[in-house]
Amino acid sequence: MITGNKGEWSEVYTLFKLLGDKQLFLGNKEIEKLEGIVYPILRVLRTEKNDDFEYSIQDEIILISGREEVLKIAITEFKEKAKILLEKIKASKERTFSVPEIEKFMQSINCISLKASSTVKTDITIVIHDQRTNQQPTLGFSIKSQLGSPSTLLNAGKTTNFIFKISNLKLSKLEINKINSIDSRSKIIDRINFVLNSNGQFNFVKTERQIFSNNLILIDSKLPEILSQIIYEFYSSSKSSVTDLTHRTADKNPLFFDVSNEHKFYEYKVKRFLTDVALGMMPSKVWTGQYDATGGYLVVKEDGDILCYHIYNKNEFENYLFNNTKLDTASSSRHDFGSIYEENGELYFKLNLQIRFIK
Known part of the structure; x- marks a missing residue:
């Protein structure tokens, strides 16, 4: 059977x-x-x-x-x-x-x-x-x-960790342990807020794995920085959808793009990223930009209808991914993120990227 x-x-x-x-x-x-x-x-x-x-x-x-x-x-x-x-x-x-x-x-x-x-x-x-x-x-x-x-678009792993440096703040080992021992349901946000309320600042340094960084740079040279801002926005706010997080990041324009003509820099680059993930890019493997044989998705709806999204119809495919995905919090203990740690006298904090379909 x-x-x-x-x-x-x-x-x-x-x-x-x-x-x-x-x-x-x-x-x-x-x-x-x-x-x-x-x-x-x-x-x-x-x-x-x-x-x-x-x-x-x-x-x-x-x-x-x-x-x-x-x-x-x-x-x-x-x-x-x-x-x-x-x-x-x-x-x-x-x-x-x-x-x-x-x-x-x-x-x-x-x-x-x-x-x-x-x-x-x-x-x-x-x-x-x-x-x-x-x-x-x-x-x-x-x-x-x-x-x-709902299935995942990008699975979490240590490969998808983003490293942030905590500046403008000195902490003793006792204080670090105190912050890391915060164990509420929203413990990562609460730990971030503790640092911010102590006048600390988070600045993106790099991804944990260089191969993932290079994959992102291949797609777009600014992508590591853009995604770091989106991830930080996710962990420090109540927003989770990719559209909301991208638009919030675009409003702040942390990369100082020239938006005088209303170019949608952030949205365009995030859509390219989502498309490459959907069609074969994996954080742990060198990405050549060559799409795999799966050129798209068939979505089985709750009412039984089946809809087609394919790179053959690029705009619809990108818009589907952009409007129907969200960031999700994976296991911080398994993937080793969400805690303050010290390295060479500097304080660091990792945040993790996992993307899931909303439905």
């Missing part, structure tokens, strides 16, 4: 739903359908552990090829099974669960596992017909489901 969580079952639901709909709907930044732009689906490609399978749409029939045989399944079957599976996913209260009535149908269409093979970066690959260009691009997608818990 196949068991999985809501996110994993959402991958199978996506396959059924797309084949039933026969078309891809583009989404806007509010996660609603973009009116007037639809991509007819020609084929869906899926890699299983034992083979590659192709689901071709021909009128009201799905042709499934992969091994020697070619299966023919009516599109109405996919529509019906998608509806059943959506109800089961939404109704489940368990962390992992099985759906026996769907499992039988999965086996009949050579869909053996919930997740695509781990050897491929895409969750699903779709060949569409772009009526504007008359092209038939093959687009890879990662599936983000709102039916389960």
Whole structure:
């Protein structure tokens, strides 16, 4: 029996739903359908552990090829099974669960596992017909489901720590221990406020790992400083959405950009960063700027609709990321941040960057 969580079952639901709909709907930044732009689906490609399978749409029939045989399944079957599976996913209260009535149908269409093979970066690959260009691009997608818990865009680690120097303040070891022992629910903000109320100042020095810094500089030379300001804003205020934090940072303009003509420097650079993270940039690995095979996201909404965001439609993709992500606080003990420490007679404080989808 196949068991999985809501996110994993959402991958199978996506396959059924797309084949039933026969078309891809583009989404806007509010996660609603973009009116007037639809991509007819020609084929869906899926890699299983034992083979590659192709689901071709021909009128009201799905042709499934992969091994020697070619299966023919009516599109109405996919529509019906998608509806059943959506109800089961939404109704489940368990962390992992099985759906026996769907499992039988999965086996009949050579869909053996919930997740695509781990050897491929895409969750699903779709060949569409772009009526504007008359092209038939093959687009890879990662599936983000709102039916389960919000997923992370950038995972926390010591690799995503930003180091700040505390200036204008002298503290004894006893005072440092006193501040670090603050253990409230908002302990990091409270520790920051203690320093600020003692006339201390926080100044960004560098990221903890040079490789992450260089990745950021490759995207934009000012990005380490911009992100440090956004992170500091997050930990020292009640704001968490990327849009709010970016706009607050832009209002303060700590990098003194010339905004006399209202250039959106901060927003533009943050969008580039989010896009590169979404398409392959990892803090621990050298980033070349080469996007991986997953060129975008399919978002499974709570009502079961599926919306497409892809670098193929760059503006919509960037706006989706910018408007639907937030900063999140990871474990400070695990990732070693949020405490004052001394090094060569100077005081330092680390803050961590983790980015999560809002839904």
